[in-house]
Amino acid sequence: MAQRIFQTIEPKILYFGTPVALISSLNEDGTTNLAPMSSFWALGWTLMLGLLDETKTAENLERHAECVINLPSPEMWKQVEKLAPLTGKNPVPELKKKQFRFEKCKFEEAGFTQLASDCVKPYRVAECPMHLEARVRHIHRMGGEKLQALGGGVAAEVEIVRAHADEAFVKNMHHIDAEKWSPLVYNFRHYFRLADHELGKTFCGSRKPTRGLLPTAHPRPSTRFSLPYLFRVGCLPLLGITVTLRDRHWPAAACGEASKNTKETTMQPRFLAAASGAGDSVFRRD
Numbered sequence: 001m002a003q004r005i006f007q008t009i010e011p012k013i014l015y016f017g018t019p020v021a022l023i024s025s026l027n028e029d030g031t032t033n034l035a036p037m038s039s040f041w042a043l044g045w046t047l048m049l050g051l052l053d054e055t056k057t058a059e060n061l062e063r064h065a066e067c068v069i070n071l072p073s074p075e076m077w078k079q080v081e082k083l084a085p086l087t088g089k090n091p092v093p094e095l096k097k098k099q100f101r102f103e104k105c106k107f108e109e110a111g112f113t114q115l116a117s118d119c120v121k122p123y124r125v126a127e128c129p130m131h132l133e134a135r136v137r138h139i140h141r142m143g144g145e146k147l148q149a150l151g152g153g154v155a156a157e158v159e160i161v162r163a164h165a166d167e168a169f170v171k172n173m174h175h176i177d178a179e180k181w182s183p184l185v186y187n188f189r190h191y192f193r194l195a196d197h198e199l200g201k202t203f204c205g206s207r208k209p210t211r212g213l214l215p216t217a218h219p220r221p222s223t224r225f226s227l228p229y230l231f232r233v234g235c236l237p238l239l240g241i242t243v244t245l246r247d248r249h250w251p252a253a254a255c256g257e258a259s260k261n262t263k264e265t266t267m268q269p270r271f272l273a274a275a276s277g278a279g280d281s282v283f284r285r286d
């Protein structure tokens with residue numbers, strides 16, 4: 001490997017490629033605020049959300065301990081960007097005045113539709129393929145000189161009480177199909193998607209990544225009419241395999257009524273790696 005030459009730098013931001021989420025939280029009048037965020041990660045079903053003090057979201061979570069973590073897909077980045085200069089805080093905090101304006105109806109402003117949640121009051125974003133309904137467990141104060149310069153911030157520890165996923169991305173009932181799903185990734189303030197092909201899987205050594213038995217929902221044009229693809233499609237009826245996720249439901253223990261929505265699958269994923277970058281295989285080999 002060629003020797004690297006390092007520079008000592010003071011990066012303005014440290015968003016090194018984390019997924020984007022849209023956080024729904026409850027305003028004092030019962031309406032739902034919506035805000036893009038990217039500083040979050042998951043361990044099991046507990047998530048840490050990094051929020052600046054000057055956000056309406058942080059204020060809302062302090063007052064009403066519920067939220068929804070909506071995960072947009074990469075094609076939605078322009079709608080996400082419409083939310084970027086908005087805040088639900090009125091008046092707009094001094095530190096944000098140059099770049100932000102107050103907006104009450106953020107769903108409307110970004111062209112999103114409100115969808116009722118099962119277990120919490122804030123609405124979900126119907127257009128997002130994955131929703132995690134959550135309750136706040138603790139709000140931890142964060143420190144650091146550079147964070148103080150941004151007005152200070154908190155890490156909200158939330159626990160998922162229900163997960164919903166578009167059935168197009170669900171595999172084997174409890175897994176998100178990593179070949180089909182890509183989060184919207186925020187990489188140093190630029191939007192990205194994941195690459196088309198996986199590099200490998202944990203606990204599989206150097207095994208060559210496979211494409212799996214089931215054909216992908218939208219095979220690339222080059223593979224759509226290839227012999228292996230047609231063989232896989234042709235073999236499924238012969239094997240008597242019927243795949244129907246519609247109307248399936250796996251209720252979360254912490255929650256009551258079941259979702260009646262047939263277009264999505266309410267599930268108990270074994271992991272939330274798609275949202276967090278953390279892997280399930282640390283605990284489980286499958």
Ligand SMILES: Cc1cc2nc3c(=O)[nH]c(=O)nc-3n(C[C@H](O)[C@H](O)[C@H](O)COP(=O)(O)O)c2cc1C
Nearest residue numbers: 035036037038039051052055056057084086087088
């Ligand atoms: C893609 C993206 C990611 C962001 N990530 C965060 C974040 O992780 N934490 C945060 O406090 N603000 C983040 N922001 C900034 C907030 O969205 C912004 O402060 C917004 O005004 C918050 O809305 P609110 O005041 O209505 O809660 C992000 C903005 C964008 C566009």
